[in-house]
Amino acid sequence: MSFDIFLCGVGGQGLVLLTSVIGNACVKAGKRAITGEMYGLSQRSGTVFVHMRVGDDAYSPLIPYGAADVIIALEGMEALRYVEFLKKGGIILMNKRLMHPPIETSKLLKDKQAKYITIDEIVSKLKEWTPNVAVVDGLSIAKESGNLNAENTVFLGCISVLKDFPLEEKFIRESISQVVPEKSIEQNLKAFELGRKSAYDSLCKLVSCKQV
Amino acid sequence: MVLRDVVANEKRNAFMLCNEAIVRGALESDVKVVAFYPGAPTSEVLDTFNDAVGSFDYHMEIATNEKVALEICAGASFAGIRSLTAMKSVGTNVASDALFVLGYTGVRGGLVLVMADDPHAHSSQSEQDGRFFAPNAYIPMLEPSTAQEAKDMVKRAFEISERHRVPVIVRTVTRVNHQSGIVRLDGIDRKEFRRVKWRELNEEFTTLGEGARQKKLKMLKRAEELATEFESSEFNYVRDAPSDFGIITSSVSYLYVLEALKILGLESKAKVLKLGTTYPLPKNLIRTFIKGLAKVLIVEELSPYLEREVYALAKDTNPAVTIYGKWSGTFSEAWEYNPNLVVKGIAAALGMSAPDYDSIVDDAKKLKVALPDRYPTFCAGCPHRGTWAALSQALKNKPHYFSNDIGCYSMWIYPPISHADSSLCMGASVGVANGLSNVIEERVVAVVGDSTFYHAAIPAIMNAVHNGNKFTLIILDNSVTAMTGQQPNFSTDFTAGWRQGKKVSIENICRAIGIEFVEIVDSYDAKKNIDVFKRALDFDGLSIVISRRECALYGDRNKRRKGEAIIPFYIDTEQCKKAYVCMRDFYCPCYSIDETDKKPRIAQEQCDGCSVCSKLCPFVAVKRTEVKP
Numbered sequence: 001m002s003f004d005i006f007l008c009g010v011g012g013q014g015l016v017l018l019t020s021v022i023g024n025a026c027v028k029a030g031k032r033a034i035t036g037e038m039y040g041l042s043q044r045s046g047t048v049f050v051h052m053r054v055g056d057d058a059y060s061p062l063i064p065y066g067a068a069d070v071i072i073a074l075e076g077m078e079a080l081r082y083v084e085f086l087k088k089g090g091i092i093l094m095n096k097r098l099m100h101p102p103i104e105t106s107k108l109l110k111d112k113q114a115k116y117i118t119i120d121e122i123v124s125k126l127k128e129w130t131p132n133v134a135v136v137d138g139l140s141i142a143k144e145s146g147n148l149n150a151e152n153t154v155f156l157g158c159i160s161v162l163k164d165f166p167l168e169e170k171f172i173r174e175s176i177s178q179v180v181p182e183k184s185i186e187q188n189l190k191a192f193e194l195g196r197k198s199a200y201d202s203l204c205k206l207v208s209c210k211q212v
Numbered sequence: 213m214v215l216r217d218v219v220a221n222e223k224r225n226a227f228m229l230c231n232e233a234i235v236r237g238a239l240e241s242d243v244k245v246v247a248f249y250p251g252a253p254t255s256e257v258l259d260t261f262n263d264a265v266g267s268f269d270y271h272m273e274i275a276t277n278e279k280v281a282l283e284i285c286a287g288a289s290f291a292g293i294r295s296l297t298a299m300k301s302v303g304t305n306v307a308s309d310a311l312f313v314l315g316y317t318g319v320r321g322g323l324v325l326v327m328a329d330d331p332h333a334h335s336s337q338s339e340q341d342g343r344f345f346a347p348n349a350y351i352p353m354l355e356p357s358t359a360q361e362a363k364d365m366v367k368r369a370f371e372i373s374e375r376h377r378v379p380v381i382v383r384t385v386t387r388v389n390h391q392s393g394i395v396r397l398d399g400i401d402r403k404e405f406r407r408v409k410w411r412e413l414n415e416e417f418t419t420l421g422e423g424a425r426q427k428k429l430k431m432l433k434r435a436e437e438l439a440t441e442f443e444s445s446e447f448n449y450v451r452d453a454p455s456d457f458g459i460i461t462s463s464v465s466y467l468y469v470l471e472a473l474k475i476l477g478l479e480s481k482a483k484v485l486k487l488g489t490t491y492p493l494p495k496n497l498i499r500t501f502i503k504g505l506a507k508v509l510i511v512e513e514l515s516p517y518l519e520r521e522v523y524a525l526a527k528d529t530n531p532a533v534t535i536y537g538k539w540s541g542t543f544s545e546a547w548e549y550n551p552n553l554v555v556k557g558i559a560a561a562l563g564m565s566a567p568d569y570d571s572i573v574d575d576a577k578k579l580k581v582a583l584p585d586r587y588p589t590f591c592a593g594c595p596h597r598g599t600w601a602a603l604s605q606a607l608k609n610k611p612h613y614f615s616n617d618i619g620c621y622s623m624w625i626y627p628p629i630s631h632a633d634s635s636l637c638m639g640a641s642v643g644v645a646n647g648l649s650n651v652i653e654e655r656v657v658a659v660v661g662d663s664t665f666y667h668a669a670i671p672a673i674m675n676a677v678h679n680g681n682k683f684t685l686i687i688l689d690n691s692v693t694a695m696t697g698q699q700p701n702f703s704t705d706f707t708a709g710w711r712q713g714k715k716v717s718i719e720n721i722c723r724a725i726g727i728e729f730v731e732i733v734d735s736y737d738a739k740k741n742i743d744v745f746k747r748a749l750d751f752d753g754l755s756i757v758i759s760r761r762e763c764a765l766y767g768d769r770n771k772r773r774k775g776e777a778i779i780p781f782y783i784d785t786e787q788c789k790k791a792y793v794c795m796r797d798f799y800c801p802c803y804s805i806d807e808t809d810k811k812p813r814i815a816q817e818q819c820d821g822c823s824v825c826s827k828l829c830p831f832v833a834v835k836r837t838e839v840k841p
């Protein structure tokens with residue numbers, strides 16, 4: 001059985017790097033991996049996503065609907081945008097951060113009653129799909145690591161503790177050290193560690209995790 | 213992207229984007245000349261070669277357009293040098309004039325053309341099916357499904373090209389180019405680059421009249437030889453099963469078929485013929501495959517290219533076989549496929565039930581009612597936003613036709629701006645403006661980017677000069693080809709491999725061909741530029757405004773390299789009188805409204821410090837931060 005992760009976010013949040021780190025760790029672990037990545041037009045504050053599949057029987061670069069084990073959303077709204085890919089009862093790990101697109105803001109300008117969508121509304125919708133929704137304050141954890149751009153690695157830290165996550169921690173650490181730019185290796189390793197820690201406080205109360 | 217893996221002279225596994233695997237395959241084949249014009253989904257082939265220049269001795273050019281890129285490769289190949297180009301499907305339209313004759317003249321050194329179709333028009337203006345170029349031009353074509361296969365095929369393509377002295381197309385689709393996977397690296401064994409003595413080669417590459425007629429005969433013979441060779445190609449294979457149901461497929465659809473068979477529990481209950489050489493097709497292999505079948509399903513995206521052939525072959529081989537595909541209504545010619553669609557198609561052909569994917573999607577849709585759309589938009593600091601701020605003011609109360617083109621500024625056609633009367637293909641904004649300017653009452657305004665100007669707009673501009681056509685052309689010069697990933701072009705100080713390059717002056721070209729109204733503005737001077745645009749619109753003749761300011765993403769990269777800080781702006785809420793001029797028609801992604809005081813806010817971590825919004829505010833409430841937070 002393959003382990004299928006649907007990664008999503010907004011252009012510029014480092015999804016491609018995150019994909020490289022996981023993929024490179026798969027090489028070290030001797031695992032098969034295949035992805036379907038969508039960027040290009042979408043790098044301009046548009047939505048971006050990567051289907052990341054680990055395992056011998058993952059043939060298609062796209063995850064079938066209702067089959068992903070995990071959705072990682074580096075921006076909160078994007079978790080909801082792609083929820084059809086998640087299996088019922090799957091895991092959603094989403095950023096607390098919302099980046100309101102200009103089209104939403106322009107509605108608020110036109111209509112004084114209009115309001116921004118909130119993280120609570122999103123979470124309550126997602127809970128109709130799965131009870132396993134964990135909200136992560138990616139930006140402040142990244143800040144703590146000393147690198148605002150390390151939100152992606154924080155999330156990698158979070159999912160790496162899942163019981164079913166198919167890659168050993170040491171392979172991910174090695175991969176981070178090889179893939180991220182030299183000057184930010186230390187910060188990313190720290191972000192990874194902080195992500196792991198935070199998962200034991202939240203995510204692991206919902207789903208089973210690896211023993212510490 | 214992990215460049216280390218692409219350039220490592222090691223034999224091991226690596227995780228790679230297919231486009232990187234294509235580069236790796238070419239390097240392992242000792243390619244010596246590469247030339248490109250960027251275009252999704254192949255741009256990373258260019259980018260990877262661009263980054264790897266320092267490690268090897270190949271010559272690389274980022275060319276004016278795809279036709280020039282292919283001709284550069286042809287030139288090298290005539291001299292016996294291996295060359296490669298990659299382009300998006302619509303790029304092949306531009307290159308096709310050269311491509312068709314190369315089928316006649318042939319080549320000497322291996323020439324590989326990677327052509328990427330874009331089913332679903334993810335980042336293209338059409339869903340055109342480029343496969344038809346191959347039979348039309350008698351040029352062999354290979355189609356990979358995975359990154360590993362793409363690398364293998366590129367290597368084999370060089371050999372085929374040299375053996376049969378013909379360019380070889382490696383045809384991909386977006387879901388192959390933008391697929392990563394585990395790729396086996398072979399060693400890189402490169403010979404030193406040496407100039408060739410042309411006179412010693414004793415070659416000619418001409419075709420015309422009687423010469424073309426003779427070469428046509430040779431070309432037909434070559435196609436026959438290729439067909440024979442491809443019958444036993446390792447890229448075509450059968451996954452056998454004790455069944456009278458078979459599937460014929462290629463490209464990424466093969467992977468969807470494998471996934472679908474797994475989902476349906478049919479892995480050992482359907483035969484599969486995977487085709488890797490899709491021109492010329494291995495007809496005997498297909499005949500043998502369909503011989504004993506009761507049903508055959510063709511799974512391919514876009515046009516019924518394979519399906520047509522299967523119908524033709526079945527007529528003699530197995531007229532009783534029922535063929536499922538597009539003509540049976542099982543699959544559509546529109547849009548890309550995915551595992552779910554293929555599950556449905558296989559189930560329909562077999563008359564069995566499939567998982568109810570529609571209800572999954574419907575359930576999800578219900579949850580998304582309040583979810584705002586997120587269209588691609590201009591980046592924070594994008595000069596096109598500044599240009600639009602002024603241009604939209606100048607166009608107010610001025611009846612006009614807006615002729616848009618292909619580049620980041622294409623996004624003016626998306627909400628919330630939604631402004632364009634037409635947008636076709638690169639350079640067409642100017643060609644169309646020529647036509648319209650003589651038949652409509654309103655003023656025609658056309659826009660092109662710098663890269664598009666060089667690529668395809670110059671002939672249409674000269675046409676306007678010569679014929680006295682009157683319209684306004686705005687040239688959006690942001691120094692790079694931004695849309696496809698900020699590659700250098702002739703308006704950049706750099707060229708391939710970030711070597712110093714000579715800029716080709718847009719204004720000098722415009723003036724030299726006799727245009728009287730040529731003005732240059734800074735895209736960030738949103739207020740000042742309104743008047744310039746107004747004068748250009750009122751000018752009785754062809755008027756050109758060059759709106760110049762480097763792409764924000766490219767500028768940020770330069771700043772980071774030089775160690776310069778990006779200093780964001782903020783809203784001084786004391787000063788703010790809620791005029792919303794900074795954001796109403798400006799749509800910067802940094803902006804949001806505070807729901808308590810209803811005043812604008814700027815996300816500090818997103819702001820690029822471009823200053824344009826601050827110039828729009830009549831109350832000077834948008835201010836630059838003193839120190840970087």
Ligand SMILES: Cc1ncc(C[n+]2csc(CCOP(=O)(O)OP(=O)(O)O)c2C)c(N)n1
Pocket residue numbers: 249250251252300302303306336337618619620621638660661662663664665688690692693694695696
């Ligand atoms: C024939 C062809 N080749 C390549 C492309 C891919 N493409 C889309 S936009 C673009 C270039 C845009 O550059 P420019 O006009 O300078 O505008 P910018 O994106 O920099 O604003 C390219 C190459 C295409 N659409 N058609």
